Amino acid sequence: xxxxxxxxxxRKRPVPACPNPLFLKWLxxxxxxxxxxGLKIQYVYQKAINSLNKYPLPLxxxxxxxxxxxxxxxxCKILDSxxxxxxxxxxxxxxxxxxxxxxxxPSDDKSPRASRKDQKLERAVTKRKKREYMPQKGSGGYAxxxxxxxxxxxxxxxxFMFKMELQAQAxxxxxxxxxxxxxxxxxxxxxxxxxxxxxxxxxxxxxPARYSLTEEGxxxxxxxxSAACDSKPxxxxxxxxKEEEEGCPVTVDLxxxxxxxxxxxxxxxPSCEAASGGRLLAGTFDIVLCVDVSExxxxxxxxxxxxxxxxxxxxxxxxxVRKLHVGDFLWVAREKVTPASGHSRxxxxxxxxxxxxxxxxxxxxxxxxxxxxxxxxxxxx
Numbered sequence: 001x002x003x004x005x006x007x008x009x010x011r012k013r014p015v016p017a018c019p020n021p022l023f024l025k026w027l028x029x030x031x032x033x034x035x036x037x038g039l040k041i042q043y044v045y046q047k048a049i050n051s052l053n054k055y056p057l058p059l060x061x062x063x064x065x066x067x068x069x070x071x072x073x074x075x076c077k078i079l080d081s082x083x084x085x086x087x088x089x090x091x092x093x094x095x096x097x098x099x100x101x102x103x104x105x106p107s108d109d110k111s112p113r114a115s116r117k118d119q120k121l122e123r124a125v126t127k128r129k130k131r132e133y134m135p136q137k138g139s140g141g142y143a144x145x146x147x148x149x150x151x152x153x154x155x156x157x158x159x160f161m162f163k164m165e166l167q168a169q170a171x172x173x174x175x176x177x178x179x180x181x182x183x184x185x186x187x188x189x190x191x192x193x194x195x196x197x198x199x200x201x202x203x204x205x206x207x208p209a210r211y212s213l214t215e216e217g218x219x220x221x222x223x224x225x226s227a228a229c230d231s232k233p234x235x236x237x238x239x240x241x242k243e244e245e246e247g248c249p250v251t252v253d254l255x256x257x258x259x260x261x262x263x264x265x266x267x268x269x270p271s272c273e274a275a276s277g278g279r280l281l282a283g284t285f286d287i288v289l290c291v292d293v294s295e296x297x298x299x300x301x302x303x304x305x306x307x308x309x310x311x312x313x314x315x316x317x318x319x320x321v322r323k324l325h326v327g328d329f330l331w332v333a334r335e336k337v338t339p340a341s342g343h344s345r346x347x348x349x350x351x352x353x354x355x356x357x358x359x360x361x362x363x364x365x366x367x368x369x370x371x372x373x374x375x376x377x378x379x380x381x
Contacts, residue, residue: 030078
């Protein structure tokens, strides 16, 4: 061997061709065009090209490319428009035959892992195509679709709804709040709107935003509406029946007249009887005012809050400071329990919440809650 001849080290493996030459060509053109203009989006196109070169299967349209890394909605829309234009110019059959006739990825008999990986990818794509979105009853997506569909069926409908209007109409159909996230979560029921828009069921236009159903959204909402009409009574009635069976919440009627007492019907009649005989008779309970802890401590008006406690004590009102989940003030009927003989402590006292709850609001807070829609949601709670 002469010294001028180059020395070849090992065998050079052939580089497999990309099974999606059209997408690769268009992405390369977009990258080069952005590079000439000095735009930073050229790096995004380069990352998409790298992901496309690693993908071993042919893609039928741009929507399938969303499963690849660095392929966002913007790139997929551009590729989809170019593909539609290519179909109009060359015909779909010709374009698909050209793409299918491109060199396939050479298979290696010694590496069965690659074939298994390809099969998993194919199954994932097929599963994604066949799966249909169906919102769960009582969820945010369910409530939004039904509210928009029922609004569109009313006489004089505009065909769209604004955000606050839609939230107000859909709130009674949803188990969660559209404005206030649940405890331990940072998302409210309104976050389901993004999923509906992404799945082409909901259309968001104009500023302020207007929400309307697409053709697919109308079809799905019709099925949900039919299922809701054919189903059993509303969830509220079902929950009330369940609570009556279990005897958990007990409501006391304190509006018994003196005439009924003379007739021997003056006992406090709860709407349901607890499993352990949960019934409070007249004279066996005290009415206690429950005050939320935020109304007695903290904040800029700490002195005024202390004056509230002082005034309650001066008026000799039986009250208790505790953490309330709903409202700032409410009343309970607390059972009178006498300590057993030989014990200084009383047993467990049952408390029945009365149907009067007070929410204290400043004028500015009340105006703000009416504007952003929290006032309706708080009334429902």
